Amino acid sequence: MNISIVIPLLNEAESIQELHRWTAGVMQSNGFLYEIIFIDDGSTDGSWEIIDKLSREHPEVKAIRFLKNFGKSQALHAGFAKAIGEVVITMDADLQDNPEEIPELYKMVTSHGYDLVSGWKKKRYDSVVSKNLPSKLFNFAARKTSGVALHDFNCGLKAYKNEVIKTIEVTGEMHRYIPVLAKNAGFGKIGEKVVLHQARKYGTTKFGAERFVRGFLDLITIWFLSSFGKRPMHLFGAWGAFMFFVGFLFALYLGIDKLFIDPKGRLITQRPEFYITLTAMVMGTQLFLAGFIGELILRNRKETKNYIVKEHRNL
Numbered sequence: 001m002n003i004s005i006v007i008p009l010l011n012e013a014e015s016i017q018e019l020h021r022w023t024a025g026v027m028q029s030n031g032f033l034y035e036i037i038f039i040d041d042g043s044t045d046g047s048w049e050i051i052d053k054l055s056r057e058h059p060e061v062k063a064i065r066f067l068k069n070f071g072k073s074q075a076l077h078a079g080f081a082k083a084i085g086e087v088v089i090t091m092d093a094d095l096q097d098n099p100e101e102i103p104e105l106y107k108m109v110t111s112h113g114y115d116l117v118s119g120w121k122k123k124r125y126d127s128v129v130s131k132n133l134p135s136k137l138f139n140f141a142a143r144k145t146s147g148v149a150l151h152d153f154n155c156g157l158k159a160y161k162n163e164v165i166k167t168i169e170v171t172g173e174m175h176r177y178i179p180v181l182a183k184n185a186g187f188g189k190i191g192e193k194v195v196l197h198q199a200r201k202y203g204t205t206k207f208g209a210e211r212f213v214r215g216f217l218d219l220i221t222i223w224f225l226s227s228f229g230k231r232p233m234h235l236f237g238a239w240g241a242f243m244f245f246v247g248f249l250f251a252l253y254l255g256i257d258k259l260f261i262d263p264k265g266r267l268i269t270q271r272p273e274f275y276i277t278l279t280a281m282v283m284g285t286q287l288f289l290a291g292f293i294g295e296l297i298l299r300n301r302k303e304t305k306n307y308i309v310k311e312h313r314n315l
Contacts, residue, residue, distance in 0.1 A: 001033050001034070001035060001084050001085040001086065002032045002033045002034060002085060002086055002087065002106070003027065003032050003033075003034040003035075003085045003086070003087050003088075003089055003102065003106060004034070004035050004037060004082075004083035004084060004085030004087075004088045004089070004162075005023060005027075005034065005035070005036045005037065005085075005088075005089045005090075005091065005102070006037045006039070006076060006079035006080065006083055006088060006089070006090045006091075007019070007036065007037065007038050007039065007079075007090075007091055007092070007093050008039045008041055008072050008075030008076055008079065008090075008092075008093070009038060009039065009040060009041065009043065009047060009051075009075075009092075009093035010040075010041045010042065010043055010047075010069060011043045011044060011045040011047060012043070012045075012047055012093040012094055012202070013043070013045045013046045013047045013050055014201075014202035015093060015094055015095045015201065015202050016038070016047060016050045016051060016054070016093060017050060017054070018095065019093055019095055019099075020036065020054055020058075020061065022095075022099050023036060023099040023102075024036070024058070024060070026099045026100055026102055026103070027102070030103050032103075032106070034060060034085065035060050035061075035062060035083075035084070035085060036060060036061050036062070037062045037063075037064065037079045037082055037083060038051040038054070038055075038061065038062070038063050038064070038093075039064045039065075039066070039075040039076075039078055039079050040063070040064065040065045040066060041066050041069050041070060041071065041072065041074070041075045042066045042067065042068045042069035042070065048063075048065050051063040052065075062082060064078050064079065064082065066078075071173060072173070072175045073170045073171060073172055073173050073174055073175040074170075074171075076090060076170050076175050076178075077169070077170045077171070080165040080166070080170070083162065083165065084162075085162060086110070086161075086162055087105075087106050087109045087110060087159055087160065087161065087162065088159070088160045088161075088162055088164075088165050089102055089105060089106070089157075089158070089159050089160075090156060090157070090158050090160075091156055091157045092156035092157075094200055094201075094202070095198060095200070095201045095202070096197060096198050096199070096200055097119070097156055097157040097195070097197075097198075098157075098195060098196040098197075098198060100196075101119065101157060101193070101195045101196065102159075104193065105117050105119075105157075105158075105159035105193060106159060108159065108191055108193065109159050109160070109161055112191070113189060114159075114161075114189050114190065114191040115160070115161050115164050115182060115187035115188070115189045115190060116158065116159070116160050116161070116164055116178075116179055116182050116187060116189075116190045116191070117158065117159040117160075117190075117191045117192065117193055118150050118152065118153070118155055118158045118179055118190070118191070118192050118193075119152065119155040119156075119157035119158060119192075119193060119194075119195035120150070120151045120152045120155060120192050120193065120194050120195060121152055121155055121195060121197035122151070122152075122194045122197075123197060124197050135152075135154060138153070138154070138216065138219075139151060139152060139153055139154070141216065141219060142176075142177070142180075142219055145219055145223045146177070146179075146180040146183070146219075146222070146223065146226070147183070148179050148180050148183055148190060149192075150179055150190070150192055151192065152192075153176050153177065153179065154176055155195070157195050158178070158179075160178075160182075161187075164182050164185075164187050167182075167185050167187075168181040168182055168185050169181075172218065172221075173214055173218050174218060174222065176218065177218065177219070177222050180222055180226065181222070184226045230298065231295075232290070232291050232294030232295060232298070233291035233292065233294065233295045234291075235291065236287045236288065236290045236291030236294065237287070237288055237291035237292070239284075239287050240283075240284045240285065240286070240287030240288030240289070240290070240291060241284065241288060242284070243280050243281070243283045243284030243287060244280070244281055244284030244285060244288065245284070246280045246284070247276070247277045247278070247279070247280030247281030247282075247284060248281065250273050250276050250277035250280065251277045251281070253273065254268055254271065254273055254274060254277065
């Protein structure tokens, strides 16, 4: 199997058959052995009936159905679990991704040695205010935070080595950050290709402005996990020790002042420094304990396999 094409969808009944004909035509004209995996993420418009029919009529088509809407990340995760192709291509079902890009993406992975190639919709046909500008800001923040130099993290058209999608785990709403997850798992050769973006032909977008808010929150999460997920004590312990030290200095100052400088002055509990001391030392202790407990949890939980073993044997 050369290529597995994973297509998550939600209420895209009008575009599915056209997308299938277009994609199958590209695959056949290039002589690829392929499969197309449609994942219906809880559609209510008849999308399932269409992909179910396609899977019965075309052996290369596979159909997966969610009984409710779980989100794109879960849909991709289900598709990745079923994909058996040497190269796995993801694309959206709204006809805004161009299947004609697939042969070149495949070549970049198989011939040029990329672990992952992400599409870059350099020229977009979306609203400037609601999509283009927020997307540019989001991608800028993602580049600076993750260290992955991609222009378009949100592009649905991507190509992966099979071992990449079998190693990473896409949960929550982390589909935007699959390149970052791949980098954190040790797949360092990540490329980018300018791809054609087409105006939506049917229906309306299923994503609103709130996706950028969730995207930024997910970015903070993935930054924390990639930086401190395996060593929480380095963050919580350091801040805890710093806060406790600040509190200790204030306590030392209060003690010296009360004993030697102004023994008949105000009570310690009447001074604002006392409450700074108390707050800093309590917060420092809590942060330190949070880091310590995090380390204990990491050392006692069952590790998930997130590596590839390659063996060379002399036959």
